[in-house]
Amino acid sequence: MKNRILLALPLAAALTLPALAQSTSSTQDQNQPATTSQSNSAQSNSSQPSSSENATGKQPLQQPSREGFWGHLNPFARKSYVKRQTEPIRDRVNELDDLTASNGKAIKDTDSRAQAGIKLASDKANEADQHALDAGNKATMAQQTAQQATQRLQTVETVVGNIDQYKASNQTEIRFRAGQSVLSKNAKDALDEMANTVKGQRGYIIEVQGFSSGKGQTAISNSQKMAESVVRYLVLNHEIPVYRIYLVGMGNAPVANADENAKPKHMSGGRVEISLLKNDLEQLSSNSSAPATSADQQQQPK
Numbered sequence: 001m002k003n004r005i006l007l008a009l010p011l012a013a014a015l016t017l018p019a020l021a022q023s024t025s026s027t028q029d030q031n032q033p034a035t036t037s038q039s040n041s042a043q044s045n046s047s048q049p050s051s052s053e054n055a056t057g058k059q060p061l062q063q064p065s066r067e068g069f070w071g072h073l074n075p076f077a078r079k080s081y082v083k084r085q086t087e088p089i090r091d092r093v094n095e096l097d098d099l100t101a102s103n104g105k106a107i108k109d110t111d112s113r114a115q116a117g118i119k120l121a122s123d124k125a126n127e128a129d130q131h132a133l134d135a136g137n138k139a140t141m142a143q144q145t146a147q148q149a150t151q152r153l154q155t156v157e158t159v160v161g162n163i164d165q166y167k168a169s170n171q172t173e174i175r176f177r178a179g180q181s182v183l184s185k186n187a188k189d190a191l192d193e194m195a196n197t198v199k200g201q202r203g204y205i206i207e208v209q210g211f212s213s214g215k216g217q218t219a220i221s222n223s224q225k226m227a228e229s230v231v232r233y234l235v236l237n238h239e240i241p242v243y244r245i246y247l248v249g250m251g252n253a254p255v256a257n258a259d260e261n262a263k264p265k266h267m268s269g270g271r272v273e274i275s276l277l278k279n280d281l282e283q284l285s286s287n288s289s290a291p292a293t294s295a296d297q298q299q300q301p302k
Contacts (some may be wrong), residue, residue, distance in 0.1 A: 015056060166277035170177060170194055174230065176270035181225040183233055193228065194276060195238035206240065207275040208247045215252060224249030226272050 172194050174187040183191070198204055210227030212219045227247045234240045 002242060004038055166279050169204070170197065170276040170277045172274045174272045174274065176226050176272070178269050179222070180270070181222075181229045183229055187230075188233065191233055191274070192238070194274060195234055195240060198276065199241070200237075201278075202291035204244065204276060204278045206234065206245045207244060207273075207277060209275075210249045210270070211251070211273070212249075212252060212270045213252060217251075220249050222249075222270060222274075223251050226270050230272050237241045290302075 061216030080115050171191045174183070174190060176182075194206075198206075208227045208230050210225075210230075212222035212226065214222065224247075227249055231242075231247050234245065235242055
C-alpha cells in the first residue's frame with residue numbers, strides 16, 4: 001500500500017506542474033509591472049521605425065515577451081493564447097493585401113491616364129504635321145503662281161515696249177501689165193494664200209506699195225490704182241479690216257538691188273509689193289492662255 005502511495009505522488013506532481021505553469025503565465029500577463037512595459041516600449045521605439053515610415057501608417061508589431069515557465073514555446077498553450085498571438089499578424093496581412101490592391105489600382109489608373117495623354121499628344125503631332133504639309137503645298141503653289149505672274153509681266157513689258165516694232169513675216173509681189181490695174185488669177189491666188197495666214201490673228205498690218213513705169217504724177221497715179229485694187233480685193237473677199245492695211249503709191253521709184261554697191265533699177269510695167277508685218281502681240285496672247293490652262297489643271301481635284 002505504501003509503495004502505491006509513493007508511486008502516485010510523483011505522477012500527481014507531474015500532472016500538476018503544467019497546470020501550475022499555465023496559471024503562472026496568465027498571472028504574469030495580468031500582473032506584469034508597468035516598468036517592464038515601459039522598458040519594452042522604449043526598446044521598441046528605439047529599434048523600430050516611426051509609424052510614418054510604415055506603409056500601413058501603424059506601429060510595427062511588438063515582439064512577444066517571454067511568458068510563463070515555458071517561454072515562447074508552450075506545448076500546452078490554449079486556443080485563446082494562440083489566437084491572441086496570431087490575431088495582430090492576420091490583421092496586418094489583411095491590411096497589406098488591401099494596400100497592395102489599392103496601389104495596383106492606382107498604378108493602372110496612372111498608366112491609363114499616361115497612355116491617353118501619349119495618344120492625345122501623338123494625334124496632335126500628326127495633325128500639326130498634316131497642317132505643316134498642307135501649308136508647304138500651298139506655299140509651293142503660291143510660289144509657282146508668283147513665278148508665272150512674273151514671267152507674264154515680263155512678257156507684257158517686252159511686248160508693250162515693242163508694240164510698234166513690226167517684223168516682216170511674209171512678202172508677195174504681184175505683176176501688172178502696163179496701164180492695167182486688174183488682178184489676174186495668179187495674183188488673186190497669191191493674195192488668197194496670204195490672207196488665209198492672218199485669219200483670227202492679231203498684231204499684224206499689211207503694207208501695200210504700188211510701183212509703175214513712167215514719170216511724174218502719172219506714174220504715181222497708176223501705182224496708186226494698182227495698190228487700191230489689191231486692197232479692195234483683200235477687204236471685200238477676205239474681210240481684212242481697212243485699218244490694218246497701209247497703202248502708198250510709189251510711182252516710178254527705183255528698186256533696191258541685192259548688191260548694195262549696184263545702182264538701183266527702174267522696172268518697166270507695174271507691180272505691187274504686199275508685205276505682212278507682225279509684232280509680239282500674238283505671242284502675248286498665246287502665252288497668257290497657256291499659264292491659265294496650267295493653273296486650271298492644278299486646281300482640278302485629283
